[in-house]
Amino acid sequence: MIISKPKLSGAEIFFECLKREKVELIFGYPGGAVLKLYEKLYDVDFLKHILVRHEQGATHMAEGYAKATGKVGVVLVTSGPGATNTVTGIADAYMDSVPIVVFTGQVPTHLIGNDAFQEADIVGITRPITKHNFLVRDVAELASTIKKAFYIASTGRPGPVLVDLPKDVINSVCEFEYPDKIEMRGYKPTFLGHQNQIKKAADIIKKAKRPLLYVGGGVIMSNGYRELRLLAKENNLPVTMTLQGLGAFPMTDEQSLGMLGMHGTYWANQAVNNCDVLVSLGARFDDRVTGKVDSFARNAYKIHVDIDPTCIDKNVVVDLPIVGDVKHVLAELAAEFEEAPDLTQWWKEINQWRKECPLQYEKNDGKLRSEYIIEKISEKTKGEAVVITDVGQHQMWVSQYYKFTNPRSHLTSGGLGTMGFSLPASIGAAFGIKDRPIISISGDGGFQMNIQELVTAAYHKLPIKIIIINNSFLGMVRQWQELFHAEKYSFTDLSESNPNFVKVGEAFGIKSFSTNTPTNVDSILDEALSYNDGPVLIEFKVVKEDMVFPIIPAGQTVNEIMTKRLDPKEMV
Amino acid sequence: MKHTIAVLVENQYGAFNRVATMFSGKGFNIHSISIGETEVPEISRMTIVTEGEDKIIEQVVKQLNRLIDTIKVIDLTGQTRVERELALITVFYQKGTRAEITNICEIFRGNIVDINNKTLTLEITGPPDKIDAVVNVLESYGIKEMARSGTVALKRGEQLKHEKKETVV
Numbered sequence: 047m048i049i050s051k052p053k054l055s056g057a058e059i060f061f062e063c064l065k066r067e068k069v070e071l072i073f074g075y076p077g078g079a080v081l082k083l084y085e086k087l088y089d090v091d092f093l094k095h096i097l098v099r100h101e102q103g104a105t106h107m108a109e110g111y112a113k114a115t116g117k118v119g120v121v122l123v124t125s126g127p128g129a130t131n132t133v134t135g136i137a138d139a140y141m142d143s144v145p146i147v148v149f150t151g152q153v154p155t156h157l158i159g160n161d162a163f164q165e166a167d168i169v170g171i172t173r174p175i176t177k178h179n180f181l182v183r184d185v186a187e188l189a190s191t192i193k194k195a196f197y198i199a200s201t202g203r204p205g206p207v208l209v210d211l212p213k214d215v216i217n218s219v220c221e222f223e224y225p226d227k228i229e230m231r232g233y234k235p236t237f238l239g240h241q242n243q244i245k246k247a248a249d250i251i252k253k254a255k256r257p258l259l260y261v262g263g264g265v266i267m268s269n270g271y272r273e274l275r276l277l278a279k280e281n282n283l284p285v286t287m288t289l290q291g292l293g294a295f296p297m298t299d300e301q302s303l304g305m306l307g308m309h310g311t312y313w314a315n316q317a318v319n320n321c322d323v324l325v326s327l328g329a330r331f332d333d334r335v336t337g338k339v340d341s342f343a344r345n346a347y348k349i350h351v352d353i354d355p356t357c358i359d360k361n362v363v364v365d366l367p368i369v370g371d372v373k374h375v376l377a378e379l380a381a382e383f384e385e386a387p388d389l390t391q392w393w394k395e396i397n398q399w400r401k402e403c404p405l406q407y408e409k410n411d412g413k414l415r416s417e418y419i420i421e422k423i424s425e426k427t428k429g430e431a432v433v434i435t436d437v438g439q440h441q442m443w444v445s446q447y448y449k450f451t452n453p454r455s456h457l458t459s460g461g462l463g464t465m466g467f468s469l470p471a472s473i474g475a476a477f478g479i480k481d482r483p484i485i486s487i488s489g490d491g492g493f494q495m496n497i498q499e500l501v502t503a504a505y506h507k508l509p510i511k512i513i514i515i516n517n518s519f520l521g522m523v524r525q526w527q528e529l530f531h532a533e534k535y536s537f538t539d540l541s542e543s544n545p546n547f548v549k550v551g552e553a554f555g556i557k558s559f560s561t562n563t564p565t566n567v568d569s570i571l572d573e574a575l576s577y578n579d580g581p582v583l584i585e586f587k588v589v590k591e592d593m594v595f596p597i598i599p600a601g602q603t604v605n606e607i608m609t610k611r612l613d614p615k616e617m618v
Numbered sequence: 619m620k621h622t623i624a625v626l627v628e629n630q631y632g633a634f635n636r637v638a639t640m641f642s643g644k645g646f647n648i649h650s651i652s653i654g655e656t657e658v659p660e661i662s663r664m665t666i667v668t669e670g671e672d673k674i675i676e677q678v679v680k681q682l683n684r685l686i687d688t689i690k691v692i693d694l695t696g697q698t699r700v701e702r703e704l705a706l707i708t709v710f711y712q713k714g715t716r717a718e719i720t721n722i723c724e725i726f727r728g729n730i731v732d733i734n735n736k737t738l739t740l741e742i743t744g745p746p747d748k749i750d751a752v753v754n755v756l757e758s759y760g761i762k763e764m765a766r767s768g769t770v771a772l773k774r775g776e777q778l779k780h781e782k783k784e785t786v787v
Contacts, residue, residue, distance in 0.1 A: 171634060178686040181631065198686060232628060233686045356680040359673065539765040 056216035057086040063192040073104035076126025079151025091570040103470040105135020110474025119146040126164030141461025143353035145204035154214040177205030202235030239370030248382030252262040254323035263290030264328015270373030275577035277380040286314040293450035307335040313399035331361040420447040431483040436468035436492035439521035466495025476508040551583035650768030710760040
């Protein structure tokens with residue numbers, strides 16, 4: 047006798063699948079097309095649903111959670127506007143390779159294409175900004191589709207996957223069976239690097255006189271930081287990191303050169319310019335890193351390790367590509383070394399650059415500066431906090447002045463450069479990380495872009511330190527206007543229009559502070575860091591016109607680096 | 619340089635669109651694109667004719683491979699291959715020119731598939747440059763309408779030593 051399996055509704059299958067994927071948290075917002083899912087969710091006890099205030103917030107929260115924990119972030123929203131509101135977050139996750147799965151409601155299949163109420167072709171809209179997406183047309187495909195979605199999002203080069211769920215699919219019933227394994231003949235990421243290539247790479251690095259490791263977010267995503275430390279420490283190799291790579295190697299270590307690129311350190315950029323072997327590890331030669339492509343590390347033999355073959359030779363043509371998981375490749379590379387190469391001369395040069403042009407800012411005029419605040423935060427948290435930044439000047443200052451000691455500690459919107467990222471992403475991180483301080487840093491502009499999520503932080507009493515670096519300007523744009531656009535400060539001055547941030551915080555029931563003097567920074571930070579019963583908001587009113595230095599103007603080389611504001615008389 | 623690339627994709631909703639979206643999103647150009655079923659019903663075969671420097675074509679191939687629905691990408695350029703295109707061309711004729719056009723059609727081994735009191739419709743198959751040649755000749759008579767299928771191509775089969783069937787996995 048054949049015993050048929052019990053039949054479940056689409057909504058029940060949905061949650062059974064999430065259970066099997068060990069989903070603990072979903073960030074969502076209910077609506078017409080997902081009512082059935084929310085009806086079922088009411089009785090679900092194995093996961094927690096976080097009600098956001100805007101669907102963009104949900105996607106950034108999922109990103110923050112995923113980046114901080116390494117798990118897949120999950121979003122559930124309704125059709126139409128609910129779905130389109132997730133688009134920025136999905137694009138952000140795509141650019142920064144963040145594993146998230148976004149479930150969107152959809153109008154019933156028979157109404158698709160009819161301009162039905164709250165209909166949007168979200169699968170069409172998100173096709174170029176997802177790693178893959180699905181429209182589930184039959185409840186019988188629901189379980190396998192969800193399995194595929196999680197598998198695709200979290201393996202290979204991670205990325206966002208969207209699953210569109212028509213209302214009738216969720217309502218209909220079928221037998222439930224969750225596949226143990228998924229086979230997709232079109233999707234088989236290369237995991238192990240080519241043996242001979244790795245051997246060859248090791249031989250070349252061993253012989254190098256001026257080697258440099260150029261480390262990107264891939265090292266963190268693949269959890270390859272231990273292997274990186276081993277390789278770098280045992281062999282005395284200098285390490286420079288991209289924005290997404292910060293924390294892969296402790297920035298307090300002598301061998302860390304800090305960040306490279308447009309706002310990177312002088313010595314990191316000089317090292318890139320002068321190295322003879324450049325080893326790119328899970329980085330993608332982004333234009334903010336390379337500047338002028340033809341001149342980037344032009345004398346170096348370039349080795350490029352990446353799990354995504356499309357990254358290789360995309361921007362910079364390399365000499366030795368290795369396609370594979372960077373953690374594995376690093377481990378195998380490290381195993382090839384017997385004795386540390388002698389790099390005394392190379393280190394001498396690097397340290398000379400370090401002395402020549404250190405990171406510096408004005409400390410003695412009694413004015414409050416962002417750099418000082420960030421240095422203080424770094425000091426007080428010993429570089430061990432999870433710092434979530436927004437986009438702009440403060441973001442670059444964090445990358446320069448916060449000394450990250452751990453991976454998965456610096457969460458930022460790098461590729462897409464999404465203002466409004468920090469607050470929701472910090473909420474996601476706070477749900478995932480309980481044993482380290484969570485510090486959200488935004489500018490006054492970006493903070494207002496997802497300000498509504500203050501409710502979410504306050505309601506869940508998340509101990510986030512919400513820091514607003516308020517210079518009353520869209521500072522980075524202002525900086526470019528000053529440097530490159532004839533000082534026309536077109537629509538970047540917010541001083542007349544900014545709200546009272548302390549009152550805003552208090553309106554949401556959040557303990558809030560504000561100061562404009564350096565002498566108050568210590569006490570406010572101490573108080574904020576010791577308060578863990580809910581979020582704290584701190585507004586630091588900093589000087590208006592500060593600029594991020596050094597800066598290599600877009601498309602140029604380290605020779606054009608600007609290290610300080612030019613005296614107008616010196617400018618030609 | 620022109621490249622003819624064959625892409626085997628899952629015969630699934632949206633698979634074609636993903637390829638087209640990728641091309642436009644990355645700024646790659648498409649000369650022609652054709653799609654149809656293969657000997658395996660779940661797999662569709664696309665033949666894409668594109669143009670670009672080697673570096674661009676390398677990216678095109680990688681990006682095609684990166685799509686989840688893509689099973690296999692074969693750059694047929696430089697391989698011995700059979701390439702065909704179908705064109706339907708409707709041409710105006712007059713009293714004296716009907717025989718001429720029929721004659722041209724014969725030279726190119728085409729067929730006349732429709733006729734009325736003003737126009738003839740020719741069906742021509744062949745490599746794309748042959749179609750170009752026909753179009754070139756017919757232009758002086760006045761082409762009313764034309765439809766070209768885009769190129770389809772297969773690698774030329776080699777003599778198989780064993781009775782082994784090549785399967786796509």
